[in-house]
Amino acid sequence: MRRRQRGVALITIMLVVAVATILGVEIASEQHFAILRGAHSLEDEQARQYALGGEELARQVLHADFVKQPGKDSNFEPWAAKDLHYEFEGGEVLIHIEDLQGRLNVNRVAYGNEIAISRARLQKLLADLGLDPTWLPKIVDWIDADEAREPGGAEDFDYLGTTPPHRTAGTMLTDPSELRMLLDMDNETWAKLRPYLTALPDPATPVNINTASAEVLASLSTAITPQMAETLMATRDSLEGYDSVNAFLQDPALAGTAVPNTGLGVQSGFFEVRIRARFNDRFAYLTSVIQRNLTDGRLRVISRDLGKRVAGV
Template identity: 30%
Template structure:
């Protein structure tokens, strides 16, 4: 009698092998399909983000054109007439939504004013700006000791030397951290750099973020008294650090501003609310009647993608131009 082609045990092993091969092939096919779907989604998202950024750039063009019209309408001053400031504008785009908002980019504390150029072109700390920054921080709820450390350390972060000013921090401090780094020793490109400065905790950054900016000049913030809002009264108090100006009085004074603006800085500073406080010359020349810097905040939603942009627009001379833009959640 001839032997069988296979024994029952071998038959079971062969069947198990086939089932394992089928299972492995199914897993491979499922993985390949999942990766294909992921690649397709990523490609689609990348395309949407690219298109959304293109729409954001278009919003820039619209904003700069309107800012040029605003500046040309009254070269002597910029006021709130027309409701242009901080008003959300909906821009029609196919397949999504776009929002743009223009603000006054100079009504803030310019972190780069913490230094000034000396005769050799080196950046050195600016005492009056340090006083203003400390005053502003006190107005928004940061205690004086912490404010002094933050202001001094921020000046050291920017200045050209390696010698810390009292209360500040230079390379030696940052190199000794668990994750070491070094200060750039040049003007800040973004106010977010302040988060890396000695003394700036996440809590303090949350308080400071709405009040600080990083204009690309080592000059005191050009505060436009015609667009400064009552809720920005701490910035008015900041201008006169020696006076301890009450923010409620400052807010009330700003709320009484004529609808068409102050008309002249003499009128603004001549009111007894401020005149009796004896503001320094640096403060009176720091204030302006027209806006020199504008901000643009744009949000584009397209499909499943959302793009946020924040841009700084230089209006000191025509034509106005975008100096920088940030993308992302913090934009």
């Protein structure tokens, strides 16, 4: 809120208090409720401003991280702390930052120069999660620009027969939740898949092996078993993150696996920030995606969802 607007908000709160005091006990109940409603909407607005303040704090944390060590990102850095919590007068802000490059970028299965390896990785993830392999062609068809069905896939023609009829995206996704619309997708399947997927605007964006979950590490090659992924996670913890992709590929746990040196990295440029803000007893929720420039650390909010209650904060 700009200073002047803040001043106006403060004067308005003071007026509400003054009016309530003057009217005292003689106030008619209807008027009383009207004032309460007014006060609540002011408090809601204050909570929303705190949430936006939380986003600004997240930007500062991410910028400080870049200044300290631009070439390497891991879950051992301050931005990844689970207790980013700030108290203000009458309220508080809770911030949870997640590296979106710790997930598989679904846009890579149909765009960019690494389509084949990206499809293989999503296929491996589906297999490890015990999900039907035809989710891959369905995801590919949903995102790719053509109307030609992959074997086992589904294009516009198949969706026009659904209720309500709709069409495929035919372009890169901005939010992976759009895949909830896939033919035959159900809540249970989507709940299993969702934690491991993201939709980033640049299909060249690699997976950060330092923030990837065990499931995503296991998806990197058919040669990596879930047990091996757990071993890799333990080594990664002891190192506080691998210094380079080569250091990861040379990990003894990967000996003989020939994991392709494609689409992997140790640096991140896309973060999801989930915020819960409170002012008095009013809450506001904000989810923002922040892009951090890999060369100069500049930060840019690329999406902002205010008001949606989110898990994880």
